[in-house]
Amino acid sequence: MIELQDAAYGYGGGSLLSDINLRLAPGSFHFLTGPSGAGKTTFLKLCYADLHATSGRVTLFDQDTSEMSRDDVAQARQRMGVVHQDCEFLDHLPLSENIALPLTVAGRGGAEQDGNLSELMGWVGLSARADALPPELSGGERQRAALARAVITDPDVILADEPTGNIDWEMSLRLLQLLVELNRMGKTILIATHDLALIRAAKAQVSARVLRIAGGRLQLAGADL
Amino acid sequence: MIELQDAAYGYGGGSLLSDINLRLAPGSFHFLTGPSGAGKTTFLKLCYADLHATSGRVTLFDQDTSEMSRDDVAQARQRMGVVHQDCEFLDHLPLSENIALPLTVAGRGGAEQDGNLSELMGWVGLSARADALPPELSGGERQRAALARAVITDPDVILADEPTGNIDWEMSLRLLQLLVELNRMGKTILIATHDLALIRAAKAQVSARVLRIAGGRLQLAGADL
Amino acid sequence: MSALSGLLDILKGDAQADRVVPRRGHSVRLTLFTSGAMAFLAVFALALSLASGRLADRWSEALARSSTIRISAPAAQMEAQIWAVLEVLEQTPGVASARALSEEEQRDLLEPWFGPDLPLEDLPVPRLVEVIETAEGYDPDGLRLRLAAEAPGAVLDDHTRWRRPLVRAAERLRSLGWISLALILGSVAAMVTLAAQSALAANVKVIRVLRLVGARDHYIARAFVRRFTLRALTGATVGTALGMIAIALLPSAQEEGGFLTGLGFAGLHWLWPLTVPILSAITAFWATRAAAFKTLRSLP
Amino acid sequence: MSALSGLLDILKGDAQADRVVPRRGHSVRLTLFTSGAMAFLAVFALALSLASGRLADRWSEALARSSTIRISAPAAQMEAQIWAVLEVLEQTPGVASARALSEEEQRDLLEPWFGPDLPLEDLPVPRLVEVIETAEGYDPDGLRLRLAAEAPGAVLDDHTRWRRPLVRAAERLRSLGWISLALILGSVAAMVTLAAQSALAANVKVIRVLRLVGARDHYIARAFVRRFTLRALTGATVGTALGMIAIALLPSAQEEGGFLTGLGFAGLHWLWPLTVPILSAITAFWATRAAAFKTLRSLP
């Protein structure tokens, strides 16, 4: 699915991440932790070809991201679900259309979307807010909506950046449940989070590997997690 | 400082919060919890006069917020530090100027700002990023910057909305330390958060009251917190 | 994609793709008003250009292409010399028509100077023959030689002395019209481009969200280009219509002056302003397209 | 705050408060270009208005204020009648000056019609007296009566018949100039307003942040108003300068034509276009102020 080989990245000539080696096998479940500013978001951006490694190789669906055309990237993203750390929406469209946006953009609107959509919105607890515009949502509601939008296309890979930062514990567990379910159906999942309790809760249900960024390197976290 | 008497609020004619009675005494430390979408952010907005109660009274520095002129509100805000849930900055100014913005706006730039500023930026771990533009910051860095901006004016009241949502545990404790320190100096503090571990850590250090919004009412949380 | 097929494609549209671009906002008003106002001005400049073009044409023809032959001869020989002159003129290449002025016409010409009761028949007043050239013109020196031979009393006056400044003035007026038209069209293009760029900049977030959920550049650009082209077309159509109405309402031109026609469109010239909305739409199409792809390429 | 003191206040500025408004962005380019382009067009329209104003004045003076008295009399009485006419004119209120045309002048006038060798002295050709009115004009009927009494061979021809269309044409041209100037100034105002609004809309986040940290409306509005006023002033100054240069470079007007002066400014008229940047700045000042307070009031 996604493979990083000796990848390195730095903003403006600096060196933030280096010697990154990782293979996200299909159906695997990974957590990514590390202190604030360590480079978690940067790492995810490398994975969805928003940034290109300054050295080394990043392979996405067997294509080198640095060699992908802009249309190839768009195509690849239609097979991925990404939850951005700052959840952005189209502020002029109601929530339900925003969540269905990846289907609309892929030309898969209409029949296919209706069934999934209402079920998904129920799961993330947003059924009552379907017609609200995104600026009218609370912080946690926006994060839940972003997750819903990421999974609506039934993607092969799900990358989520702090998907539960603004969400209470019960709802976080519910969202985790959704991701675990999807993982059991064979989806590849990578979640960047600093919420250790969430990681523990996940490890009780699936075999998840926990990665840690420290000093610009990627390490496997200790047994305490 | 801030007093709500039978205050109620609802968006677009609905009823989200009702029968809210609360007095934030000078020097008090409050936490506000509640599930996502319960109305924590709305509650804080009532407190800093961003919204006006649809019924009841909200008093801010002994003035009824619904009777304050726009300039009165600005004046009151110069005495408060507010951390917004989605931390917004002036994207064209470097971080240090953004953090000093409340001083600039109050015409208190220059000498006064320099001493506090670098110390504060060191405390929230942003010294190295002083010249970065806000869009170049990580999610957690932005939250820390928002807290720094809220406290730079040495305000009487600090209102923080999920100030640690994107921040790792060690850094969260460090920020809590700052707030506890300020509280000991007599500042009034109200923090909306869903991070129960943070609340527990705080209660070990100061006598904090924990409020909970459920079903639109404000309750004191149980002894388990 | 050729401009036209692209444009038609755009106008067809795709209701679903369309909704991803905000319908309202300040950039909308700006684009509508800019294209409208500039279309209005363009119609005026066009009217000025066309009117001064007509004027220059008329002056060129009426002045530059007419000359006079003055025949002074004893009354007895007058008729014969007039005929001789007309015959010479008939055989001269470059002469479109020639005719002797009647006595009434000459009287009218002279009246301001001599009063209405000039006894023309008793005066040794020369007779005048008006000559209209073809576009190529005749050779005045050759004509003079032949006239000297055939009608010794005939003198060719080709008005050169006093017609020049008139023609020059008309041409200056005409080029002024075209300069303002060019200036205005240039401003239209620049302003529609800037409005499109500024609207796109205001929509960077929309573009970022669309890229994130896997939209292709083409899809995003199309949605924007369609909106802007339609807006520019709408604005320019309204502006053009208002401009044409305003010009139709202007005090109508009377021909008495003879040397200044009214500002306005004559006959088929009314079709010219209809090109303004089309040009605006094409400009908006290319401007938005370029701005959209530029903005898109700046985002990963 | 009066417009001027506000404006001067604005130009002084406050370096610290200034930085809170973004210096760059598409709205900046839009404002600069819009005010520049519109100033350029305004200078042209102004030149057209002033030139056609001069033209109309000249025509009004040269045509409307001159008339001719034609004296037909036997050669013996001619001199006496001319003197009588001049004397009458001297006593007529509203006549600025009067003089008899010399024989050479009359010959020049008649030459196109009769050729250079017209034996004027042998012909019963009337003599012409040119009368120039003052601004108030004389009473033609009174003058005719007195002339009939003093010089029976004198006929007053006040050119009314053929001067009207000329004056009307000049006036039409002048009003065309002022109409385009009004249109362009209107468009400047509207476009600067829209550009300011659209720039403010693009900066809603800036305003929200400033409100959050306790900035007063006045402080925020000032920062925006200053930026926009300066931008409009800069753009309009550049546009005006370019427009004036362009007009100075236009093929210079020659007076031969006599009835169409060149497009350009004459003498002190060169000061007129300098008002364009000032008007633009004032427009921008008010437009931004209104837009800023409107945007501010929409935020809590």
Ligand SMILES: Nc1ncnc2c1ncn2[C@@H]1O[C@H](COP(=O)(O)OP(=O)(O)OP(=O)(O)O)[C@@H](O)[C@H]1O
């Ligand atoms: N566009 C950019 N230009 C320059 N520096 C950047 C840019 N984006 C991020 N950085 C810096 O790179 C470092 C890593 O950022 P990143 O967003 O990857 O951190 P993170 O691990 O996601 O942190 P957090 O947990 O706070 O979200 C930070 O110090 C940040 O300031």
Ligand SMILES: Nc1ncnc2c1ncn2[C@@H]1O[C@H](COP(=O)(O)OP(=O)(O)OP(=O)(O)O)[C@@H](O)[C@H]1O
């Ligand atoms: N401007 C608005 N218009 C309409 N509804 C709104 C608006 N802002 C918030 N709401 C709704 O009011 C409810 C409470 O929102 P609020 O932001 O106060 O929640 P919250 O407790 O802060 O939640 P979270 O923990 O997710 O941030 C939500 O259901 C939200 O959708």
Ligand SMILES: [Mg+2]
């Ligand atoms: Mg991050």
Ligand SMILES: [Mg+2]
């Ligand atoms: Mg909230």
